[in-house]
Amino acid sequence: MHDSDFELCEECNYHPQRICLARQQLLTDNIVFQLAETFKVVGDPTRIKILHALSKGEMCVCDIAETLNMGQSAISHQLRVLRNARLVKFRKDGKTVWYSLDDDHVVALLCQGLEHISHS
Amino acid sequence: MHDSDFELCEECNYHPQRICLARQQLLTDNIVFQLAETFKVVGDPTRIKILHALSKGEMCVCDIAETLNMGQSAISHQLRVLRNARLVKFRKDGKTVWYSLDDDHVVALLCQGLEHISHS
């Protein structure tokens, strides 16, 4: 939220009250950035396929790679992205690393997206 | 869904039943692509700010530009992206074009994203 809201509202000559309105309850830049980051991560076909596969239960890296017919390295890179976004979690068991969805919000997010494309 | 599920499940030597499981109820490539496209569009700070501004009510292009402190051209380009993704709609009134959110699912999608980042 800027301190300069007032000045700007008096300067601009179009529809100042609308501008001020839109600036109110403004999401902070930090939250906007985090939001964008989250959606960006889900906004890739490979990662959506991974999340969808994991929605059936936990899987190890090479099984995900087999499922998607992709290389292990590519999957591993994408899993790191998903991990950083806290969309998936993992546990280690010997040589194997088992990945799973971080929580139920992930599925909810995907479903909300499906909702949108089915309504358009 | 591929015809080759069976062969692959017999070929791979890791955890075939998990792979087959994950392939079941598979989202078609087309749906995955549409989903990814939708999330990708929302996955940009500028576009999130636009959607957030529009969540308060319809706005014209130059007011959005003023609100975000950005150029008219940049906003216009992004509005086209949002339009193509059916996230915003518009109506013309003389020289002015009024943009608004396409439907309530857009806000729901944003909220679901907020839900995720607040839980992590």
Add this chain to the structure above:
DNA sequence: TTCATATATGAACATATATTCATATATTGG
């Protein structure tokens, strides 16, 4: 220890994308 397996990671490359600049289109007022 040595070998095989499962996963992670850095570099490189090709592609996608956000913004800016210049300009085009369309509408209104004089």
Add this chain to the structure above:
DNA sequence: CCAATATATGAATATATGTTCATATATGAA
């Protein structure tokens, strides 16, 4: 018609990103 305003768009540029390849790390088996 002409000028001003609101918006759209194409080209250019800088930056981000997904995959591959080669290689590193780590674990278990012999």
